[in-house]
Amino acid sequence: MNNFQYSRARDVADAIRLLAADPAAKLIAGGTNLIDLMKENVERPSRLIDISRLPLRDIEETADGGLRIGALVPNSDLAYHPLVEQRYPLLASAILAGASAQLRNMASVGGNLMQRTRCPYFYDTATPCNKRSPGTGCSAIDGLNRNHAILGTSNSCIATNPSDMSVALAALGALVHIAGSSGQRTVALTDFHRLPDDKPHLDTNLGDGEIITAIELPPRGFARNYSYLKIRDRLSYAFALVSVAAALELEGNAISEARLALGGVAHKPWRSLEAEAALRGQAATPDHFGRAADLLLQGATAHSHNGFKIELARRAVVRTLMQAASATPQSQAHKKIA
Amino acid sequence: MNAYVGTPTSRVDGRAKVTGAAKYAGEFAADRLLHGFVVAATIPRGRIARLDTSEALRVEGVVDVLTHAHRPPLADKDEAWKDEVAPEKGSPFRPLYDDRINFNGQPIALVVAEDWETAKFAATRVRVEYDQEAFATDLESERGKAARVDQPHKPRGDAAAALTRAAVQHEADYVMPSEHHNPMELYATTAVWDGNGKLTVYDKTQGVQNVQKFLCSVFGRKRDDIRVVSPYVGGAFGSGLRPQYQVVLATLAAVALKRSVRVVLTRRQMYGLGYRPMTIEHVALGASPDGTLDAVTHEAIAVTSRFEDFSRNDTGWADQLYKSPNSRFSHKLVELDVSTPCDMRAPGAATGVCALECAMDELAVALKLDPIELRLKCYSERDQSEDLPYTSKQLRQCYARGAEAFGWDRRTPAPRSMHDGKDLVGWGMATGVWEALQMPVAVRIVLTANGHAEVSCAASDIGTGTYTIVAQVAADALGLPIENISVRLADSTLPQAPVEGGSWMAASSAHAVLGAAEDIRQELARLAKALPGSQLADLDATKVTLVDGMIASNDPNGAAVSIADVMRHSKLERIEKEKLNQFAEDKSHARNTHSAVFAEVKVDEQLGVIRVTRVVSAVAAGRILNTKTGRSQIMGGVVWGIGMALHEETMMDHRFGRIMNADIAEYHVPVNADIHDIDVIFVDEPDDRINRLGVKGLGEIGIVGVPAAIANAVYHATGKRVRRFPITLDKLLD
Ligand SMILES: Cc1cc2nc3c(=O)[nH]c(=O)nc-3n(C[C@H](O)[C@H](O)[C@H](O)COP(=O)(O)OP(=O)(O)OC[C@H]3O[C@@H](n4cnc5c(N)ncnc54)[C@H](O)[C@@H]3O)c2cc1C
């Protein structure tokens, strides 16, 4: 661990000012990801700007009937908030599928969006990694890549984004509110995270000196027909091999609206408008779900150890859509897949 | 009198543990304590070309940086580095000894600072350059270089010929990955500088006297110079049998700086210690159509380091379990550029019996026999390697009681024939076997006139419950309530004990307590008889019992007097007896514990997700001293067996020779959600031959057989035979 300076931001503007003053500074919220990476010497910020006491902890209804969630709302508070439980149970479920109760108590919404990949080479400073040290090479491409990406990869990096919450947010069409020295802006969650391309060191499109202030959920919550299914190597407390967020609106057995996002398969939550469009107007049947899965997985490529993910993702998509259609969402508390 | 032995007595150290009063090695305080942080090598093989500590030394608060080129002297003979349980062959690892790098993660420097954070920071400022050398770390690609080690099991008959003629044959490789112990407590040592060259070393270890002797020999000290203490151990599972390098480094720094030093390893650094070696197990079975075995061959190829030959008995277990006129066993080692493996719970058996029991299941399928029926057909009443009867072997009862509790008779034999909703259901079983060992242990008992007794011994309690059973046996033998017994363990100045391992400590310490208590009783009888006007004057000193604070004649109408009175009238405040218990050597019988393990899995057919919904483990291990800690011990073994079957695997990138999942987020052990019903049955197994109490020990048997039972259940559920462990879901997807 490196030595670092510590400042506590007084308000958002102060945080932005502190960030601008020191390009090697980092914001710290819950610290559950950043501190680990500092201990491993992966992150070496010159200064920690503590934003954990900023007043970004509210969950408020927006004028159009959506929800605005402050960037510092703890993951647990968000998952158990009555409005989220009632109107956006998909989000609650995805959050509860992640990490452990203790971590969710500490973790913030903003930190969750910004958490870094779990690629083991990224964590080990003794190995080459383009994301950690640009230009050194990607150890995973010909190495241990069982849990790496099958979609949107590049020759520079095949890492996945590990967040569960982001997968649900992508499916729900969430927006990210950002503040910086040149003012405020809003981006769609699906445009917030990047694909690695030739700049894998950049996980997101958040600019230098910018800070996430909130996320916003549109009114549509898919509270009846939804499911979040996370497939992993043990039944809790492991990152996804593949996860699926599915949300449907049904008229009878006909699909009027569909949302589908995959986690654990790409550098960002993976959504395909084409796959969702293909579901609209169709009956909620395994065949149609399978076709949507194929569209969603179009272009998937395997590396030496992760080929199984393609078929697993396909099956998981079908299962999750079935769970959503039958209004029997995956429970995150029971030790069983529905 | 057995008021305590055999009962579910709660842990006597439970309160101290849950309240935090129990102190672990890294928690002891000392004046002006310094903190050491290890710098570890990042290559698997080569030499240190340059090690520049100047920048680290400039960090404020850094006191020194020890390296091979800058340290106090260390012993230079291999013999000096051989501890009680070091492999016979080889040259034990010596931290900071010279510029050679023998494995990735090897310590190359110790930064010592006034506080931990400073040491940790300064460690990043130590610059190192290596002369790298070609290396190999992959057992599978180096398999051809395997060399055979001496193996205890003699071949019987002509296994090769019998195999070729056998009507039904099964032959396969089973691949068991390397596994790391991951005890909750990190490896730690606090070496307290007592002045005048004397040290008290608080160490995380399974054997304080082993560490004490080792340190004295490595540092050329006299016996009284170093005392090693380890009152509580937060799990070790075999990784603490040998002294680990942090104890050398903490002591080295204390000697160098004449100050107290604490060294705590990080989780990642603990992956540079020992581990369960990866093995490729080749098993071939030949049988007649009726299920009688004609031939068994078992060959294991295991990893070891280039500098020490670590090997355990993976292959001989079939001789304990199944009658076969022909058998051949061999154990081979492949030397790789890795650290030396070490014991991990049921070393050899956890892996070897897994392969054997999967193979037996495959043979049962080929023979169209129920797996229990096959095992009963081959049941051996004698240990065939030495052709000896067992002191006791209630394995038949294990099969029967386990099967009944599990409901085995409702199993339909065909794979994929049992369902529960979307899940395929599989029922599998396997046999477990381990040794019932016992070792010389000495115990001191000090009985005071107020009716209290202190029982002390250098043995460790690694969380298994030694404090508790020692207290139970002492309370019964001395006729005192357990609250009046205090137990002191794991201090090298206490009476002799070997390392705690191999499942030998329960039997060994219990009988040592009995021996010392016997002396106390005789002394009391002598005193009682000698009292003026004693009611017990005519007493036969060998026929008395201590009970309820009294010394009483065994004759039901005989007299009894209060122990307190006897001591007071004899003007004695305390009676102290120390005795070394040796078990009479008896080579006429084999000594083993056994188990039958039954597992139910439910497998999501499309997604491959496996849940182990039920495990029944029926254990025959002689008399169970404490049914509560005993049950916990078996449950822990079952949980670990679930991990072996489904989760655990140390993953190395052989291009770097580095372990890539060196943390407990990515090295998976089962979590609560993976564990469902576990039913532990102790089968009655009276054994008056093995030792006085009929005790065999429970430390290892709980894990043996569990991975195979689960693998066999997965086959029964899915029709897929996975022979490469762990059985992760990708191996079940088509
Ligand atoms: C053992 C373990 C298991 C886990 N398992 C899972 C899992 O299964 N699923 C899952 O989804 N997650 C999992 N996590 C990750 C966890 O969700 C994240 O660590 C957590 O969400 C990060 O939030 P934080 O507030 O602690 O972030 P911090 O660690 O404080 O910050 C993380 C990053 O976000 C930046 N940041 C924080 N807030 C802001 C902001 N407002 N604006 C801009 N940048 C900001 C920081 O600068 C830093 O770079 C696991 C973590 C651990 C340690």
Ligand code: SF4
């Ligand atoms: S996949 Fe990305 S994070 Fe992993 S080693 Fe390659 S570049 Fe680094």
